[in-house]
Amino acid sequence: MYLKNEVIIDGKVQKDVKYFSDVINFNLSIITGKYLTPDNVTKKRYTFIKTIYKGEINDKIKDIIKTGNFIRVQGKLDSEQYQSQTGKIVYNKILVIDNVTLLNYDPQFGILTEVM
DSSP states (O other): OOOTTEEEEEEEEOSOOEEOSSOEEEEEEEEEEEEEOTTSOEEEEEEEEEEEEOSOOOHHHHHHSOTTOEEEEEEEEEEEEEEOTTSOEEEEEEEEEEEEEEEEEETTTTEEEEOO
16 A cells, blocks of 8 residues: 655654654654765765654664664654744644654675664
C-alpha cells in the first residue's frame, strides 16, 4: 500500500539529542551529493533534517538514537512554524518517524547493514 509523504532514510545522528518523556528530538545528517572545491577536491554535501521520534521510548530506543550512530528511519514529512525574534514567521520541514533501525558501516564493502 502506498502512503503519501512516507520516507525511508539512512543517516547519522548528530549531537544534541534531546530525550523527553514522550518524544525524542534530534538532527539527522544525510549525504545528498558531492561538490568540487576551487582546489579540485571532491567533498560530500550533507543535509540536516530535524527529526522527531514519537513512539514508545525505552532503553533499546535510547541505545539506537545516540550521537554518532548510523540509523534507518521510516516516517512522514511534516512542517512546523514559529515566530522568530524579529517577528517573521518561519516554516521548517521536519521528519516524524515511527520506526528506527540501527545500522553498522561495513568498511570492506563500503555499505551500511542492519543490526539485528
